[in-house]
Amino acid sequence: MTPEERILQLREQIAYHSDKYYNQDSPQIPDDEFDLLMRELKKLEKEHPDLVTEDSPTQKVGGAAKRTAGVLVRHNVPMLSLQDVFSREEVCEFVEQMREQFTEPEFVVEYKIDGLSMALRYENGELVLAETRGDGVNFGEDVTANARMISDVKQKLKSAPEYLEIRGEVYMKNAAFERVNEKQELLGKRLFANPRNCAAGTLRQLDTAVTKERGLSMFIFNIQAVRGMEFETHTQGYEYLREQGVAVIDGYRVCRTADEVWEAITAIGESRGSLGYDIDGAVVKINRLADREILGATSKVPRWAIAYKYPPEEKETRLVDIELSVGRTGRITPTAVFEPVRLCGTSVSRATLHNQDFINELDIGIGDTIVVYKSGEIIPKVRKVLREQRPASWQRYEIPDVCPVCGARTEREKDTADIRCTSSSCPAQLERHLINFVGRDAMEIGRAHV
Ligand SMILES: [Zn+2]
Incomplete structure (x- = not known):
């Protein structure tokens, strides 16, 4: 690995662990290991001043050798x-x-x-x-x-x-x-x-x-x-x-x-x-x-x-739409879109509905009044539907039998609840392939030597 490659790698690792620490409050490595990464980066940048960039963690205010304020x-x-x-x-x-x-x-x-x-x-x-x-x-x-x-x-x-x-x-x-x-x-x-x-x-x-x-x-x-x-x-x-x-x-x-x-x-x-x-x-x-x-x-x-x-905070709201996304394997995932409600300090308006089985179990359709909560105080979820408040024109939601992106036929996989787009040239799938490829590559660089 060239010094330049190692510098990029270190920056990525430091950014990853800083985010875990500051933004998610869930550090994955101890402070002294984090300090080691920072020290190595500083040393390399000192040896190769031409490789120092403005966005390097070494250049940030407070981006000293320690990420913690705490002695x-x-x-x-x-x-x-x-x-x-x-x-x-x-x-x-x-x-x-x-x-x-x-x-x-x-x-x-x-x-x-x-x-x-x-x-x-x-x-x-x-x-x-x-x-x-x-x-x-x-x-x-x-x-x-x-x-x-x-x-x-x-x-x-x-x-x-x-x-x-x-x-x-x-x-x-x-x-x-x-x-x-x-x-x-x-x-x-x-x-x-x-x-x-x-x-x-x-x-x-x-x-x-x-x-x-x-x-x-x-x-x-x-x-x-x-x-x-x-x-x-x-x-x-x-x-x-x-x-x-x-x-x-x-x-x-x-x-x-x-x-x-x-x-x-x-x-x-x-x-x-x-x-x-x-x-x-x-x-x-x-x-x-x-x-x-x-x-x-x-x-x-x-x-x-x-x-x-107290039991997790729950709120009632109205389901206004169900959006579909197509994953890189062609799997179609429905997402509930509802009128925004405040839960555990943030405004939420979306929650995954996983698949058709989950939809059937909830017995959910657009226009329904639903009860939402946050799992682990972070991820919004739909707990149940208030059936007594159902509009007259109500219909249970069915994932359509055509792909929402390319219009090809969809198919339910045997023994699973997954519904997939059957087209191998579906643009949603191709696009995801690309994102996945780049993403995985970046991840591997990020993980080496950690
Ligand atoms: Zn498709």
Whole structure:
């Protein structure tokens, strides 16, 4: 391989892994391996300055040897996750256990914001450090520079104790998220899948100007540690923070019985979708800090709180069309096109219908009112059809027996649900052949040596 070829290869790999890391929040290689790629590219570009291009990752602002803003920092207090529960029974069980163990315990029910966790350390009222969750127990990443760009993060507290550590959720309001994606689109850059991924990528990147521009928000949901001040309850802590102008989590409610707790959870569930940001659950916490002390934590989760997860968000909409596309093997795939609805922070208007069997199973036709949801909070899907709202002229959709691209006869394959175009000269298939060939070739270059 010539140096030029290797440089191209490295750039492609770096772009691929940067995208996984920043835009999809799903890194595939550890940071040190990423650093190695970057270092090799820098070295080669130094040896061959004529091969340096403006769009090389080495030339970008912040495109230094590290993709993370974060130097590792040791947690003072572990940033544990919460025990998830999915039913009313489990919520009641938790509440009853607490009522058996403690005299008249209080519960606080509050939003579980769909973002990423960050802790802030204040010394004598000055913000000295912001850290991410990292492994939750030992280390997080230092993201102080980016945190200072978030307007909800107070740089100074007026009447502060000697030491205060607070934890909260960094998130993005839907409006801010839409602005970012509109801009990404204008620049021809990849769109973020949802506000959470965008917030996570933004907090990790190196250019604080970008962080400022994107407009992250933060809610505080816990006092992790305090010296020089005392609180008896979680809500007292909230009141103190509010007086300091800190944005604590909205709409929390103090409850005493399992019924009250469930009512609060239901109310939060109903407000979902009208908050201007995404929540993915409700947290139930013991209010008295002395009770928390007694309960302690397992190695993963505190015993004094649970997170109730709502079933995936669903929306009703109307199916306006079914579009067909022809794959490179001639396979015809139907896609539902519906009136746009907002799901998990993004507007969606399309979902795959897979094949004729799936269409038959749903019993779906144009004009139907359908229920859509996002699988894994990313991929839009059709759950069901509301048959009672069917228009009089309704017909179940049938994939036509001619190819939508070339007009040749289509055929259902034996033993599968696939319907294919039978023409070997179908332009859709030829075009896909070409795209596939180029795509696969690029992939192979991208994968070598990874
Ligand atoms: Zn065809």
